Amino acid sequence: AQKITQTQPGMFVQEKEAVTLDCTYDTSDQSYGLFWYKQPSSGEMIFLIYQGSYDEQNATEGRYSLNFQKARKSANLVISASQLGDSAMYFCAMREGLSNSGYALNFGKGTSLLVTP
Amino acid sequence: EAQVTQNPRYLITVTGKKLTVTCSQNMNHEYMSWYRQDPGLGLRQIYYSMNVEVTDKGDVPEGYKVSRKEKRNFPLILESPSPNQTSLYFCASSSLATGVDTQYFGPGTRLTVL
Numbered sequence A: 001a002q003k004i005t006q007t008q009p010g011m012f013v014q015e016k017e018a019v020t021l022d023c024t025y026d027t028s029d030q031s032y033g034l035f036w037y038k039q040p041s042s043g044e045m046i047f048l049i050y051q052g053s054y055d056e057q058n059a060t061e062g063r064y065s066l067n068f069q070k071a072r073k074s075a076n077l078v079i080s081a082s083q084l085g086d087s088a089m090y091f092c093a094m095r096e097g098l099s100n101s102g103y104a105l106n107f108g109k110g111t112s113l114l115v116t117p
Numbered sequence B: 001e002a003q004v005t006q007n008p009r010y011l012i013t014v015t016g017k018k019l020t021v022t023c024s025q026n027m028n029h030e031y032m033s034w035y036r037q038d039p040g041l042g043l044r045q046i047y048y049s050m051n052v053e054v055t056d057k058g059d060v061p062e063g064y065k066v067s068r069k070e071k072r073n074f075p076l077i078l079e080s081p082s083p084n085q086t087s088l089y090f091c092a093s094s095s096l097a098t099g100v101d102t103q104y105f106g107p108g109t110r111l112t113v114l
Helices: none
Strands: A010-014 A019-021 A032-039 A046-052 A064-069 A074-079 A088-096 A105-107 A111-116 B004-007 B010-013 B019-025 B031-038 B042-051 B054-057 B076-078 B087-094 B109-113
Touching: A010 A019, A019 A111, A032 A064, A032 A074, A046 A064, A046 A074, A074 A088, A088 B042, A105 B042, B004 B087, B010 B019, B019 B031, B019 B087, B019 B109
Parallel strands: A010 A111, B010 B109
Antiparallel strands: A019 A074, A032 A046, A032 A088, A064 A074, A088 A105, A088 A111, B004 B019, B019 B076, B031 B042, B031 B087, B042 B054, B087 B109
C-alpha cells in the first residue's frame, strides 16, 4: 500500500500567489517524521521542511510552511508568494519510527509545480 | 561546506561491465543510503548503512552491492549492470542523533546501461 500519496500530478500558480501542495500519509506508528523536498530540473533533491509527529506547531521555513493535520494524516506544503524559481517537482516523504532508527524515507510520486509570470 | 558528493554525475555504460558509483559526505553522519529514482515510481531505497560495517537491504537491492569501510564513504557497486538499472541514483546521509534526522542528498548520478 502506498504510504505517501500526492494526488496532484501537476499544479499551476501565478507568481506572487500562494499555493498548497497536498500530501497524505499512512502509518500506524506514533513516532514519525514528514519531509518535503524540491527537485528542480537540474535534478538535485533539496530539503525544504520537516515536521515531527509530536511537534505541536506547524513547521515553517521562510516562505514554506507545513500544514500538519495529524487526525487527517495530511501534511500539505504551503508556498507563499510564489517565485518563478519555485517551478520544480515537489516530493513529500515520511520516515516511520524514531528519528535515530535510520529507516528509509518513503516518498510520494511528486507534484510538478509551474509558476507562471 | 557540508555536502554529499557523488561521482560520476553521468555515466553511460554497456551491459555487464562492472561499475562503482562513489558517495562521500563530510558531515560525520552515521546513516547513509542509496536511492534510485524512476519516472512514475518516485524514489526507492536500494541499500542503507547505519554505521561503518553495518549495511542492510532496502526495497530494491537486487543487482547492487554496497560497502561501508569508512564512515564518510558509501560506494554503490553494480557487478553486472543491465538496462533495467538505467536510472537516476541518489546517495543520502543523515545524523542518527534524536531529532536531527533530515536526509541530505547528493547531486545524483544519471546512469544509462546500453
